[in-house]
Amino acid sequence: MKVLDHLRIRIPADADEAFDGGLLIPVFHRWIQTRALSETLIDVTDYRHLADGPGVLLVCHDAFYSVDPHPARRALLYTRRTAMAGAIEDKIEAAYEAAKEACGRLEREPEFAGKLRFRKDEFEVSVNDRLLAPNTEATFQAISTPLRAALDRRLGPGRYTISAIGEARDLFTVAVRAVP
Amino acid sequence: MKVSNSLWKQRLEGRIEPHLAAEIDIFENEVALRKQGKIDEKVFAETRLRRGCYGQRYDNGQRHDGVATQKIEFPTAGTKGPNTLWDAPGMQRIKIPFGGVNAAQLEMLADVAEEYSDGVAHITTRQDVQLHFVHIEDTPALMRRLASVGITTREACGNTVRNVTGCPIAGVCRTETFDVTPYAKALAYFLLGHPDCQDFGRKFKIAFSGCRTEACALVRMHDFGAIAVERDGRRGFELYVGGGLGTVPQQARLYTEFLPEEELLPLAQAVCRVFARLGEKKNRNTARLKFLVSKLGMDEFKRLVSEERAGLPFDERWTSWIADLPSWREEPLKPAELLEITPVRPDGFDDWRRTNVYRQRQAGYATVTIALPLGDISSRQLRVVADVARKYVRETVRTTVEQNLVLRWVSEADLPSLYAELRAAGLAEPGAGTVVDIAACPGTDTCKLGISSSRGLAAELRERLSERQFVMDQAIRDLRIKISGCFNSCGQHHVADLGFYGVSRNKAGYTVPHFQVVLGGQWRNNAGSYGLAIGAVPSKRIPAAVDRITGSYLSGRAAGESFQDWVKRVGKAACKAMIEDLMVIPGHDEEPDLYVDWADARKFSIGDIGVGECAGAVVNPIDFQLAACERESFEAQLALEAGETARAAELAYGAMLHGAAALLRQLLPTVSGDPDQIASLFRSRLVDTQLFHDPFAGSKFAHYFLQAHERRGRAVSAEQAHQLVEEANLFIEASHACYARMQSQAVGV
Numbered sequence A: 001m002k003v004l005d006h007l008r009i010r011i012p013a014d015a016d017e018a019f020d021g022g023l024l025i026p027v028f029h030r031w032i033q034t035r036a037l038s039e040t041l042i043d044v045t046d047y048r049h050l051a052d053g054p055g056v057l058l059v060c061h062d063a064f065y066s067v068d069p070h071p072a073r074r075a076l077l078y079t080r081r082t083a084m085a086g087a088i089e090d091k092i093e094a095a096y097e098a099a100k101e102a103c104g105r106l107e108r109e110p111e112f113a114g115k116l117r118f119r120k121d122e123f124e125v126s127v128n129d130r131l132l133a134p135n136t137e138a139t140f141q142a143i144s145t146p147l148r149a150a151l152d153r154r155l156g157p158g159r160y161t162i163s164a165i166g167e168a169r170d171l172f173t174v175a176v177r178a179v180p
Numbered sequence B: 001m002k003v004s005n006s007l008w009k010q011r012l013e014g015r016i017e018p019h020l021a022a023e024i025d026i027f028e029n030e031v032a033l034r035k036q037g038k039i040d041e042k043v044f045a046e047t048r049l050r051r052g053c054y055g056q057r058y059d060n061g062q063r064h065d066g067v068a069t070q071k072i073e074f075p076t077a078g079t080k081g082p083n084t085l086w087d088a089p090g091m092q093r094i095k096i097p098f099g100g101v102n103a104a105q106l107e108m109l110a111d112v113a114e115e116y117s118d119g120v121a122h123i124t125t126r127q128d129v130q131l132h133f134v135h136i137e138d139t140p141a142l143m144r145r146l147a148s149v150g151i152t153t154r155e156a157c158g159n160t161v162r163n164v165t166g167c168p169i170a171g172v173c174r175t176e177t178f179d180v181t182p183y184a185k186a187l188a189y190f191l192l193g194h195p196d197c198q199d200f201g202r203k204f205k206i207a208f209s210g211c212r213t214e215a216c217a218l219v220r221m222h223d224f225g226a227i228a229v230e231r232d233g234r235r236g237f238e239l240y241v242g243g244g245l246g247t248v249p250q251q252a253r254l255y256t257e258f259l260p261e262e263e264l265l266p267l268a269q270a271v272c273r274v275f276a277r278l279g280e281k282k283n284r285n286t287a288r289l290k291f292l293v294s295k296l297g298m299d300e301f302k303r304l305v306s307e308e309r310a311g312l313p314f315d316e317r318w319t320s321w322i323a324d325l326p327s328w329r330e331e332p333l334k335p336a337e338l339l340e341i342t343p344v345r346p347d348g349f350d351d352w353r354r355t356n357v358y359r360q361r362q363a364g365y366a367t368v369t370i371a372l373p374l375g376d377i378s379s380r381q382l383r384v385v386a387d388v389a390r391k392y393v394r395e396t397v398r399t400t401v402e403q404n405l406v407l408r409w410v411s412e413a414d415l416p417s418l419y420a421e422l423r424a425a426g427l428a429e430p431g432a433g434t435v436v437d438i439a440a441c442p443g444t445d446t447c448k449l450g451i452s453s454s455r456g457l458a459a460e461l462r463e464r465l466s467e468r469q470f471v472m473d474q475a476i477r478d479l480r481i482k483i484s485g486c487f488n489s490c491g492q493h494h495v496a497d498l499g500f501y502g503v504s505r506n507k508a509g510y511t512v513p514h515f516q517v518v519l520g521g522q523w524r525n526n527a528g529s530y531g532l533a534i535g536a537v538p539s540k541r542i543p544a545a546v547d548r549i550t551g552s553y554l555s556g557r558a559a560g561e562s563f564q565d566w567v568k569r570v571g572k573a574a575c576k577a578m579i580e581d582l583m584v585i586p587g588h589d590e591e592p593d594l595y596v597d598w599a600d601a602r603k604f605s606i607g608d609i610g611v612g613e614c615a616g617a618v619v620n621p622i623d624f625q626l627a628a629c630e631r632e633s634f635e636a637q638l639a640l641e642a643g644e645t646a647r648a649a650e651l652a653y654g655a656m657l658h659g660a661a662a663l664l665r666q667l668l669p670t671v672s673g674d675p676d677q678i679a680s681l682f683r684s685r686l687v688d689t690q691l692f693h694d695p696f697a698g699s700k701f702a703h704y705f706l707q708a709h710e711r712r713g714r715a716v717s718a719e720q721a722h723q724l725v726e727e728a729n730l731f732i733e734a735s736h737a738c739y740a741r742m743q744s745q746a747v748g749v
Helices: A021-033 A088-108 A137-155 B005-011 B018-035 B041-049 B103-116 B136-147 B181-191 B261-278 B289-296 B298-311 B317-327 B349-356 B379-391 B412-424 B454-467 B539-556 B563-570 B572-583 B621-641 B645-667 B675-687 B700-711 B718-746
Strands: A007-014 A041-047 A055-060 A063-067 A075-080 A122-127 A160-165 A172-178 B062-064 B069-071 B079-081 B090-094 B120-123 B129-134 B161-166 B204-209 B224-231 B234-241 B253-260 B357-359 B365-370 B376-378 B397-399 B405-411 B481-484 B498-507 B510-519 B532-538
Touching: A007 A088, A021 A041, A021 A055, A021 A063, A021 A088, A041 B454, A063 A088, A075 A088, A088 A122, A088 A137, A122 A137, A137 A160, A137 A172, B005 B136, B018 B041, B018 B136, B041 B079, B090 B136, B103 B120, B103 B129, B103 B136, B103 B379, B120 B379, B129 B136, B161 B181, B181 B204, B181 B261, B181 B317, B204 B261, B224 B253, B224 B261, B234 B261, B253 B261, B253 B298, B261 B289, B261 B298, B261 B317, B289 B298, B349 B357, B349 B365, B349 B412, B365 B412, B376 B379, B379 B405, B379 B412, B405 B412, B454 B481, B454 B498, B454 B539, B498 B532, B498 B539, B498 B718, B510 B539, B510 B572, B510 B718, B532 B539, B532 B572, B532 B621, B532 B718, B539 B563, B539 B572, B563 B572, B572 B621, B621 B645, B621 B718, B645 B675, B645 B700, B645 B718, B675 B700, B700 B718
Parallel strands: B161 B204, B204 B224, B481 B498
Antiparallel strands: A007 A075, A007 A122, A041 A055, A055 A063, A063 A075, A122 A172, A160 A172, B062 B069, B090 B129, B120 B129, B120 B376, B224 B234, B234 B253, B357 B365, B365 B405, B397 B405, B498 B510, B510 B532
16 A cells, blocks of 8 residues: 555543533634644534534644544544655554544543543544545555554554454444553 | 545546536646636636535634634645635535435445545535535545536536525425426536526526425525426426525516426526526626516516527427426335334334324325434435435435435335434434424534524524424424524525524624524415514524514414414514513623624634723714614514505615714714715715625625615605615614724724
């Protein structure tokens, strides 16, 4: 696999009934006001009315950030929109780092203190491009090497498992789980 | 921008109709040339609009963050239109003629929404689909993928024939004269890209309905609206022309009671040619067909169209499709079986069935409405709809002007299992076609013209009303709410029982989001009458206003009295009195939440204005003067309601005159009350200087006053008086906005 961009990282959160997704609105607006992220921030959009939608969305030039409001699926979703520099393993690491940074920021926001905790032992990597990365075994084989390279650097060799998930029509997605 | 963009052309070779493929190739080249600066930005802007690529809020690279206006630092230099930055996210509108979509198309919409947008597709009030936050360089690949399943974005925006809408239950409706679907389809594709439709001064909208009395296609608010009728066993249409909402709504006028089916296409072509030839081109504010019809009068317009029709060179496409009409029919997938009465039904099934299931005229079949909150559906949900469209029906799905989806030809016995599958995907919300099924335009979420958050208000009202929808009186459940973020009526607020459109008001240096409350509009009878505004209420108090008005209706209505009849009987003054206290704006410190819009956290503002020494303490006389103008304008409505046409016109003009004078006194404290002097000074000090210019509508509102001044004293018809009252309302809104601009300039924002 020579080219791979538009990665999506999903980091699950521990469900907490006290979590109020509406509080993401002031938090994301504040991030824009204070230019909290090192990218071009544009606006905030509220999709909480959708039963199966992204919740509150922070729109940036390079990526979308959102937290799935559904208790059973609560997770931060980082969706890369522009091309990234470097080798594939570098892109995977950079995307994961951006998502992780957002998780940390959210956990530290006063609105969510103690109410939102993202998991550190699992995440998903997707490729938001069906032409370059159809959800097939061939794509899995092609991405395994750079993905393992990135994970070896971050988690250490043999300290994780990877598996392809989803149906053929879904985005190509790999679930990463740390080995206990 | 997707790395794979350049690969889609090769991948889809042979799967796109050659002429569509060629058009997209040309557009892709135009995108590349504009990026290199080799096409003028204005030319490119119209080019992309004709491909459905629209601008979005903040695409000028400026955004007020609640404290200050910040620059959005996009990486690529250059523009895709005047004051529209290249990298700024845009909206892609996708035409869905008569709302018809199949499963493969739904899946493709799901894919492109996920890969190029934010994973959400939005159904519009004209049966289109819109995607937001799309990069202009992704659009050719997106268009190719849509074209590969037979969808075009051509002429979805711009000065073109827009999506041809049609009744979503045509063919299965119990009251229709005949199925209008093949007619809508024939006309849509005949006019698509037609050379006679490429030189309009404004957009041109077409709608088809099978019944006169229902509301499914809102024919009478369209430029060209056709209602199915039969005469002596022949099929034809009752044809209306020159309707439209926009800032000053106008009902379409009857062109003919019977247009034979074989004349549909050639007559539409003739109307388009007359519109292209004689319609206004320079001033877009008076360029819709409704202005041409008004200017010429219906008799002269008809004469010109007839003359044009007579001279048209024969085109075999006018009637070649008619031979196929007998074979046009949708087939069910499953045999007709009635719903079994069982003691145990899925949870919520009966409520859902009551509002979301329509018994078709074909026994044993039903049309199911998938009620989409705010018209939104996620990519995952679109795939579920595609699945059920294959499993339960023969992919017979349509979008609706109420921003929903319908599945036609569901065997009634399948309703419980279909419900269960929809419910698992969050698609079985009850309340379709009731007060909770609120239509709203994108408003401040993504639209450049939005003033207040129409979607934020719609979501709030939907949530509040849904909680009690099964305990509320049927008379309230049957009402319709429609919301626009500004006066441009994309949310169709004029034709709702309760309509709202976004405005703002100033209070001690702060700007407060408001909605004008519009009552008395009629949704049925194909948008049979338009409502009028009764007053502006702060956005956060609209739910209270809804409760007050509906509560009064419930307690005060006569047996069987409709909401429109009740509004007419009690009068707008009494309706206004119900909410008058809600219109009073408390000071910022007293109720700060009112100064922030729904689903937002920013202080609602046009800049860092006026939080100075006088904030909250001193009221500028102009606040009183503009409030007096609003009262005068409202009195004009009451006069109109009472049938006092001349007085209504006089009051409406007076409201504008006094508004103009109030603004002028900000610049020239000694302005007299002489109307000629006010008009003259208004032109030189506020119009020529562009101080009164609306950022998007330009001098349109100023001309409402200047024209009214020129025509004052002349006799007016009831229709002209109605228009003058509408114009006075808009002029006063523009005066509020102008005053806010004056204030912000004074403090150097």
